[in-house]
Amino acid sequence: MDELLIILHSTFRMTAPIALAAIGGVFAHRAGVLNVALEGMMLVGAFTGVMVSYLTGSILIAVLAAVLSSMILGLLFSVFGITLKGNVIITGLAINTIVLGLTAYILQVFFGQRGVFSNPKIIGLEPLDIPILRDIPILSDILNNQTPMVYVSLLALILAHFVLYHTKLGLYIRTVGEKEEAAYSVGLPVNKLKYISVLIGSFLCGLGGVNIALENVTMFVEDMTVGRGFIALAAIFSGQGTPIGTFIFSFLFGFADALQIRLQSLNIPGAFIQMIPFLFIVLVLTVVGIISVRGRTSRGIKNE
């Protein structure tokens, strides 16, 4: 029982960055923009968070700077992918590559470090001890003493669901994604809505990135997001673009991650366990695919 509680506690911890990026990515996904740049947006958030925390000693400024840097990237993505009508997949991959190179470059030129940057002057995110939660038996073991971003990720889930399904903005965004021509013809500012969707995503990716770099380890490692942005993308696809579904799949990834860390300490090959979430996603997508093919009446393959 205790073991399970520990694993669930660290599941929420591992889920937070994935869920933040994925829930953020849901908006662009629903607006019909495939945002592959989630990975790069998280990485730039992690990098900026660490650097600004080191330079200013203020975690608040660090988080703000991380979000800002991630949103600048979101803007770049939008200018090339939406305004200039570039291929969004290629634009997203470009941004990932640029961030990977640029963070390593800046690290080496301006901080004289290669690959890893760690320093006692970097202030991290402290776990929160929440008064009421503290006294609820099982829930406190799972949810108390988490970093702020865990609570932010839960809040983001609720907000995203509310915005998408209960506000005009959400309705407009979904309209743009489902029928762009219709959105145009009723006079919706299609490009503006796409920009907003991408920027909401990059905002949350920035927070997710900060969490990866500053929650436990307080350092920056080259490519430290190791594919979490792509996992977030897979969570969106598996969850069929709904915030709740997306969160559930992010949670499953977090669980597999937590389990793998636990099993590694028991000397069970970690790489083997780490594979499971990736194969699981493929399985889920297959099942979703089989179900939707059965219900289809038109013949042939529709290009996405």
Add this chain to the structure above:
Amino acid sequence: MNKKQKKWLLPIISSLIPVMLAFIVGSFLIMLSGYKPLEAYSALFSGALSGKIAIMNTLFATTPLILTGLATAIAFKANIYNMGVEGQLYLGAFTAAFLGFTLQGTPPVIHVFICLIGGALSGMLFALIPAILKAFFNVNEMVVTLMLNYAAILFTTYLASFPFKAPGASNATTIDILPSAELPRFFQGSQLNGGFIVAIGVFIMVWFLINKMKLGYEMNSIGRNIEFSEYVGMNIAKKIIVIMSISGIVAGLAGAGEILGTHRRFVSEFSPDYGWTGLTIALLGKHNPVGVLAGALLFGILKNGGSSMELMVGVPRSLIDVIQGLIILFLAVDFLIHHFSLVTKLKERFNRKKVA
């Protein structure tokens, strides 16, 4: 300018513009960090191209990139987003290594061929997973291949760190392959090896496939308009499977070649993103085999010259990654054809002059 010339010239110019823009933005970055761009770039190119050894090392760096570039181009030409070249490469590499150290007593040349074929087949089988899912269940191949990349890298890491770990090795590597399975090196002082011949051979075959065979025409047609291709009677599902298989074969060969020619054993996570660079190269080469060859050469130069740039001038070689990303970014927007229609404007002016 006659029509035939234009057909050649346009893609070349529209690939050169992003490269030039990327280098220009890169030079601002170099200046910002207190170095001289001209010095850095000349160290880059002279490091890669001055002298016989330097050129051979550049060709050595180009070898895997030709194959991953072709593997990506084959799929992308049919508008199939095979992002799984990296994973297919890893499985091909491991299979080649496995066959390389287990099949004792096989005659040298035959052994190499068996390893190459084994690597190609395992790359193909791995590519079949997303292919079948895409063809029959319309599952997004991009997400599946991305996920399978991680699975393949983790799986081969597991294999090299547990069941097949070399005794006494400190990191996750297998034992060395037998000498009979090695692709020979050509000269002393350079790592350039038989893998280069394999890459050129594959290039010729892919060129022939795309330009001279029916399948190449069909790939092009599916890539341009999948619905039309289906209406005129192509069996799209079958074609997707065939195209992905070929892409997987080439990716598997890339991995096998690296093991048999360079590492001579399987080293976990040995690939410095060959698959991703191959993707850039395929885009840069406009999915055209000759373009891929030129793109691979460019990235071979950047890769080989990057280290001498760092050594001589002090500019970190991660600049190459930034330049690579910028090239992709500028490629995503086709400046020449769609947006600013530079060519049409120039042509109009040209015609007006002629009339006058």
